[in-house]
Amino acid sequence: xxxxxxxxxxxxxxxxxxxxxxxxxxxxxxxxxxxxxxxxxxxxxxxxxxxxxxxxxxxxxxxxxxxxxxxxxxxxxxxxxxxxxxxxxxxxxxxxxxxxxxxxxxxxxxxxxxxxxxxxxxxxxxxxxxxxxxxxxxxxxxxxxxxxxxxxxxxxxxxxxxxxxxxxxxxxxxxxxxxxxxxxxxxxxxxxxxxxxxxxxxxxxxxxxxxxxxxxxxxxxxxxxxxxxxxxxxxxxxxxxxxxxxxxxxxxxxxxxxxxxxxxxxxxxxxxxxxxxxxxxxxxxxxxxxxxxxxxxxxxxxxxxxxxxxxxxxxxxxxxxxxxxxxxxxxxxxxxxxxxxxxxxxxxxxxxxxxxxxxxxxxxxxxxxxxxxxxxxxxxxxxxxxxxxxxxxxxxxxxxxxxxxxxxxxxxxxxxxxxxxxxxxxxxxxxxxxxxxxxxxxxxxxxxxxxxxxxxxxxxxxxxxxxxxxxxxxxxxxxxxxxxxxxxxxxxxxxxxxxxxxxxxxxxxxxxxxxxxxxx
Numbered sequence: 001x002x003x004x005x006x007x008x009x010x011x012x013x014x015x016x017x018x019x020x021x022x023x024x025x026x027x028x029x030x031x032x033x034x035x036x037x038x039x040x041x042x043x044x045x046x047x048x049x050x051x052x053x054x055x056x057x058x059x060x061x062x063x064x065x066x067x068x069x070x071x072x073x074x075x076x077x078x079x080x081x082x083x084x085x086x087x088x089x090x091x092x093x094x095x096x097x098x099x100x101x102x103x104x105x106x107x108x109x110x111x112x113x114x115x116x117x118x119x120x121x122x123x124x125x126x127x128x129x130x131x132x133x134x135x136x137x138x139x140x141x142x143x144x145x146x147x148x149x150x151x152x153x154x155x156x157x158x159x160x161x162x163x164x165x166x167x168x169x170x171x172x173x174x175x176x177x178x179x180x181x182x183x184x185x186x187x188x189x190x191x192x193x194x195x196x197x198x199x200x201x202x203x204x205x206x207x208x209x210x211x212x213x214x215x216x217x218x219x220x221x222x223x224x225x226x227x228x229x230x231x232x233x234x235x236x237x238x239x240x241x242x243x244x245x246x247x248x249x250x251x252x253x254x255x256x257x258x259x260x261x262x263x264x265x266x267x268x269x270x271x272x273x274x275x276x277x278x279x280x281x282x283x284x285x286x287x288x289x290x291x292x293x294x295x296x297x298x299x300x301x302x303x304x305x306x307x308x309x310x311x312x313x314x315x316x317x318x319x320x321x322x323x324x325x326x327x328x329x330x331x332x333x334x335x336x337x338x339x340x341x342x343x344x345x346x347x348x349x350x351x352x353x354x355x356x357x358x359x360x361x362x363x364x365x366x367x368x369x370x371x372x373x374x375x376x377x378x379x380x381x382x383x384x385x386x387x388x389x390x391x392x393x394x395x396x397x398x399x400x401x402x403x404x405x406x407x408x409x410x411x412x413x414x415x416x417x418x419x420x421x422x423x424x425x426x427x428x429x430x431x432x433x434x435x436x437x438x439x440x441x442x443x444x445x446x447x448x449x450x451x452x453x454x455x456x457x458x459x460x461x462x463x464x465x466x467x468x469x470x471x472x473x474x475x476x477x478x479x480x481x482x483x484x485x486x487x488x489x490x491x492x493x494x495x496x497x498x499x500x501x502x503x504x505x506x507x508x509x510x511x512x513x514x515x516x517x518x519x520x
């Protein structure tokens with residue numbers, strides 16, 4: 001997939017920007033559509049004149065009561081180079097402050113006001129834009145965080161000058177620096193082309209893919225009395241609640257419990273019909289039987305009926321394995337599905353929880369005395385296994401993968417049925433859900449025999465959360481400084497018989513035995 005197609009991908013979109021007021025009948029219909037599609041944040045406008053595009057307090061209360069977070073963007077002109085100067089920056093900041101006061105946006109709480117740079121300016125024009133944002137920063141005086149909408153080149157410049165903390169990438173993919181910025185890890189959210197139109201409400205909108213939670217974006221909500229507060233990430237919390245119920249969800253009447261096997265499975269109103277929302281891997285659904293098109297199944301998701309392609313639904317496995325999968329997926333969701341960074345708040349503290357569970361004083365920002373980062377991938381595995389319950393009490397919780405791999409191999413050799421994992425060569429057993437795959441890192445080339453006889457060396461391991469006829473996919477920690485399910489290290493090819501193919505740097509396969517009878 002090339003840049004054009006990747007830039008147009010809306011996978012995981014969870015925010016919209018809208019230029020009309022929504023506290024009316026049309027907006028109510030539109031809000032229902034947004035909720036069904038998992039939208040968390042609605043981006044609305046501050047402007048220096050009372051135009052229909054401008055957010056009001058009444059609309060802010062309406063959106064908040066509907067469960068959305070609000071992210072305001074100031075744009076009255078902001079398209080010509082003459083719109084940008086220190087003077088216009090001060091005036092626009094003053095105007096934005098007045099609208100924030102009218103709407104109820106909370107001061108001093110790190111909520112964000114975005115400012116638009118809605119054109120493709122050349123590098124020699126950037127000084128005027130820098131002057132504009134420097135004046136905004138001075139005028140806001142720390143009362144609000146500052147964000148910018150614009151090209152990759154403009155956003156990169158403003159981040160470098162430390163004038164913004166939230167970067168919103170314009171949908172104009174041909175703008176200067178946008179391709180490079182798109183492939184960087186710097187953008188907070190990005191606008192997806194083209195503009196969409198919701199027929200039922202007759203409202204046009206833009207989709208946005210978001211890399212950060214609503215709270216980290218500085219989005220806010222306003223209560224019925226007009227009091228503003230920083231938004232909590234209600235959408236991600238809801239996903240976590242769903243995932244945490246994985247092993248305890250009862251199917252709807254007349255159906256069978258199934259779990260989603262792959263991330264982003266489309267939940268549709270009918271086969272090939274309107275997408276209601278994307279489902280999360282591991283999410284429980286009720287299978288209500290075949291739909292009227294081959295391969296599709298009628299499903300119930302939290303009381304809502306629709307369809308999904310049956311190939312990507314599975315029957316439950318052992319409860320002990322489901323609990324481990326739940327724990328791994330919950331951590332992935334908690335780390336913004338791989339978009340979070342280990343050094344950012346609150347994620348560095350989450351890693352601190354993992355370390356504390358094995359008695360170490362580190363967190364996501366920790367470094368050794370020589371300046372090297374403290375790797376936390378084994379602490380992640382130990383944490384996830386610990387969260388999976390008492391069936392895993394005899395796991396060797398450790399800060400090195402090699403320690404629990406060595407323990408699992410020896411458990412298998414000595415027949416220790418109290419141990420939840422046994423270690424195998426890749427040609428001895430096939431990987432399944434809830435297993436652990438250990439691999440070499442960097443330039444190391446340790447073998448299974450080495451792992452059998454050593455308990456301290458550098459390696460990595462992940463938890464198997466998806467199995468197809470061709471590959472297994474895994475969730476791991478400390479990959480690209482986050483918890484992730486994506487990327488080439490997170491997928492292993494299988495041969496025709498279902499074994500891990502050689503030459504993928506795999507050292508050992510740890511088979512999950514939790515919940516099995518001792519004789520198996």
